[in-house]
Amino acid sequence: MFPAAAGQPEVTDHHPGMKASTHSWIEPDQRSTVLIERRNLKMAQSAHAYVRGSTIRFYEWLEGSRRTSLPEGPGVWICGDCHVGNLGPVASAKGKLEIQIRDLDQTVIGNPAHDLIRLALSLATAARGSDLPGVTTARMLESMVAGYESAFEEEPEEEAGRRAPDPVRLLMQTAAKRSWKHLADERIEGIDPVIPLGRRFWPLRKEERRAVSELIGTEEMRRLVASIRSRDDEATITLADCAFWRKGCSSLGNLRVAALVAVHGETGKQPRYCLLDMKEAISAAAPRYADAVMPRNNAERVVEGGKHLSPHLGRRMLATRLLNKSVFVRELLPQDLKLEIERLDQEEAATMAHFLATVVGRAHARQMAAADRRRWFVELQKTRSKTLDAPSWLWKAVVELVSSHEAAYLEHCRRYAMQAEAA
Structure with missing residues (x-):
């Protein structure tokens, strides 16, 4: 057990990122209130x-x-x-x-x-x-x-x-000109293979962490990560860390997970790391044409729309399920900027x-x-x-x-x- 910051609830699940953060963290049942x-x-x-x-x-x-x-x-x-x-x-x-x-x-x-x-x-x-x-x-x-x-x-x-x-x-x-180091410094405050809990990232429940680990172990996730340039097509991946991601306005009340993944290539070499964004897909509020034929699964809808509207991004996305929720996954690349x-x-x-x-x-x-x-x-x-x-x-x-x-x-x-x- 890690001691809670003054005035904050204790977090009982071990999380390596706790030692790196000086901010308070949020218990899972507090997420929606704080996000709103x-x-x-x-x-x-x-x-x-x-x-x-x-x-x-x-x-x-x-x-x-x-x-x-x-x-x-x-x-x-x-x-x-x-x-x-x-x-x-x-x-x-x-x-x-x-x-x-x-x-x-x-x-x-x-x-x-x-x-x-x-x-x-x-x-x-x-x-x-x-x-x-x-x-x-x-x-x-x-x-x-x-x-x-x-x-x-x-x-x-x-x-x-x-x-x-x-x-x-x-x-x-x-x-x-950007590299993995730039992305890591911005998103996880350094290149250490941990996600620091605090202002941006909050702890996941045990069952949430277990589900993320199981998803990372699937072949579809391995293929998604291996598809990025300069990676070995036969590379294997393991979960280094994961956390709930406080990000954006559209995620309120929905599952949003950051997963730090180790990519293992040639034997004897140190693994390389990447950051995956796993986001729950919900029904679109945008009006659609009544006769439009689209995937009924919301994650599949997002990925299919991405392939047509933004091919660079859409072809890097995966529709899957996490904790019985429809989610789409993409790797965040250093070149992706707002x-x-x-x-x-x-x-x-x-x-x-x-x-x-x-x-x-x-x-x-x-x-x-x-x-x-x-x-x-x-x-x-x-x-x-x-x-x-x-x-x-x-x-x-x-x-x-x-x-x-x-x-x-x-x-x-x-x-x-x-x-x-x-x-």
Whole structure:
């Protein structure tokens, strides 16, 4: 037994990471309460953070009357939660690096217009958080639509990286130089084969640790880890450590596990390590087309959507079961980074909007037959006004959503941030 920190419950299961952490840890039955509190405070940091964390509000808007006025695009796999933070550099199993969609929890076969609106809302709130004038938001939407449409004018598999704005190029250069040490320092605070319990990681129950160990021992997991470049196809793997991962807003109340795995190659050589993210898959809140044929298993849905939308990531994922729950597993690679936009200037805003929309457009276009691409392109060209070179339905949606989200953000701050200060 390890002694508990002052004011904290004792943890009776041995965990090697306890000795490395100076933070308090959380018992399993406390997870949901603490996660909800931290999510609410994180969403109170800015209107942009609120938009990223309030996906349900967006889906509720889509269910409202305005949804009927949106164009119906071809049925393709869409992200379902296409905000700026869900795009970034993603490495393939063979080492190729591209900007792709990096979060696929909400992926469904649905209307590609929904991804456009969600991305436009995210960019608009980022612009307002940067104190940019409203006309910049209008120009940014014009540039975003132009970038999206460009994916349907050219071959969908053609590279878009040549038009990447400076912040994206710098991020790609950083990603290309990263190694396992960078990932380990960020995620597990060093290269020792333990996961430190504390702010990011909490202890698992005995039965949870046992189930993770059994899953790591399966052939499907061995093949997934061995598929990454420069590894021996016949490599074996063993579990070094595992913990519950306090990560993101979408994991609340669901199973999320970090597994540190030793990869054993040639005899006599020290093992190499990798970090696996095991996440429970739940039903998507994003609206899907009624006639869409998708896997009924949610983990299989996420993996299948990933293969279509973000091939680098989708082909590195595995749908399986853990503790009788549907989960998808992926190895975190050092090159996988999130695109963070804290502030934009007027010149960057239009360039960034054009580039990100091109990435999303190519993810949609590669799934469409040539005739569907042409029809969707023609549809996007409609309903333009003399004063705005973007579809009127997109502009009206963004104006309505920005207004409702800013009001909801202020109310969120009143309810949660002020309560936390009082406490």
